[in-house]
Structure formats: C-alpha cells, structure tokens
Amino acid sequence: MSVSLFIASVLTQTAPILLAALAAMFTQRANILNVAVEGMMLAAAMAAIAVGDVTGAVGVAILAGAACATVLATIFAFVSIVLRADFIVAGLGVNLLAAGGTLFILEEVYQNPGGLRPDTFPEIWALRGDWLNAIPILGPALQGASVIVLFSLVLVPLSWVFLYRTPLGYALRASGEDEHAARAAGIRVPRMKFLAVVFSGVIAGLAGSELSMDRLHFFLPNMTSGIGFIGLSAMLFGAGTPWRTAFAAFLFGVAEAAGDRLQSFQVAPEIVLMTPYLAAILGLVFARSRIVAGARPAKLGASAP
DSSP: HHHHHHHHHHHHHHHHHHHHHHEEEEEEHOOOTEEEEEEEEHEEEEEEHHHHHHHHHHHHHHHHHHHHHHHHHEEEHIIIIOOOOOOOHHHHHHHHHHHHHHHHHHHSSOTTTTTTTOOSSOOOOOOOOGGGGGTTHHHHHHTTTTTHHHHHHHHHHHHHHHHHSSSHHHHHHHHHHHHHHHHHHHHHHHHHHHHHHHHHHHHHHHHHHHHTTTTTTTTTTTTTTTHHHHHHHHHHHHTHHHHHHHHHEEEEHHHHHHHHGGGGGOOOOOHHHHHHHHHHHHHHHHHHHHHHHHHHOOOOOOOOO
C-alpha cells in the first residue's frame, strides 16, 4: 500500500471520529459530558440513507441526517438542562432510543432487521481533479475525499476561532468554567449550554451521515460500533481543545487504518477489531493520568504560578 493510499484511508477513518470528538468538545466546554454522540450519529446514519433513497439528493440526505441528530440533541438538552436529569443517564437514554428506534424502523417500515441497502444511491460530493496529482503524496490522498471529510478538516480551525475569538465562544466557555461568574456577567448559562448541545447534534449528524453515505451507501443496526465513544475519548485525550482534539482523533484514525492494513497480513480478525478500541483505552488512561497529575497539590515551599 502506497503512502498516499494509507493517508487517504486515515482521512476516511478519521472524519467521523473527528466530527464526533468536536461535537463532544463543544458540550464539554459548557461542562457537559456528552455520551449521547453515539446515538445521534446512529440516528443520523439511518436518516441520511432513508431520505437519500427516497429523494435521490445528496444535499437533502445530509440535511436529514443533521436534522435527525439535532432532534435527539434537543431532547438530550431538554432532559438534562431543563429537567436537570443526570447528563450520563440522559445520554445513555438517547443512545438506547437511537439503537432501539432504528431497529424498530427497520423491522416495521422496511421489514428487514438486517439493514437498509438501497439498490441505487446518489454519490456524495467528492474532491476530484487532475491538478491534485501535481501535489506530492497529499494530493493523491485527497483525490475522492468526500465533502464531509473536507469539512471535518476545516471545522478544526473554525472551532478554534469560534471558541477563542468570538463573543459567543467566550460566553460558552465562561458558562462551563465558572457558572456563577458567567451569571454575574449577564450570560444566560442555561441558554448557552442548550446551544452547545444542539450544535453538537448538528456536528454529530454530519458524522453519522458520512459514516453511512461515504463509500458504503447502506445502513446496518449499530453500525457506529462505538465511534461516538472513541470520539469522546479523543476529546478527553485532547483536553477539550480543538487542535489537541484533532490530533487525538487522527491518532485513532491511524489506528483504524492500521487495523484495516493488518488484514492483508492475515492477522487474526479479533486483533484487527481490537486495534482502535485499544488505542481509545490508552488515550483515556493518558488523559486520566494527566488530569490526576494536574490536580495534585503543590509541594510545600513551591512558588506560586
């Protein structure tokens, strides 16, 4: 496998993880651990395939996926913020709702619990052109990259600008870092938290749409297979900042691509399937150890920062 093909595989594997991580990052900055990203992605993946099958329009399918995930995000925000339910419990409830709801629709509407496989499905927009071949290594790797993959890359700097260079981003971070100070400054904290969750739903919807529409063109029950939780791990590994989160997501994407590469060496399939999750566990251990180290009290006689 050439370097360009491996990079292309890394980009494809990284895109849904990166989008899931950024979705979790926005809620984390509002002090909400969003474990519902997995369910939002799953529902969006099915909505995108179902609507794309009916309409034959890529744009409508992507919008349907984003809208479906946003609806679940709104439910999650209402239950956890307005009704003050525990974020973890509410998030797990959304995941169960998405898993059970998609399976119910497959059985009752499509009479096929094994999945939804349209005979024909529109190709998602992709970057193509002979001019890409003039760019060494990276150009051929980007050949055929879908619009959602490209957007996931652009979203990283856009997220940084939003969080650190806009008044709304300052208000969002203030709501998560110190609610009392934010309220004293006139920031409507519940509204900012609600906004963060809804926005995370849009991003998670794009992740789910990419997962089912890019190259696959079908939906399977529980096809996210923990990608939302891997994205959550990448966010924790990256300490909830855009660039570090993106770096962690790329590490997990490399692990996914390497796992696929191991198949050509006749490695046991259990090891191949285990590779990305092992990387996620190591990332969580690293993030946890860094948090514990940062929380240790300073030694006596140490100078104040």
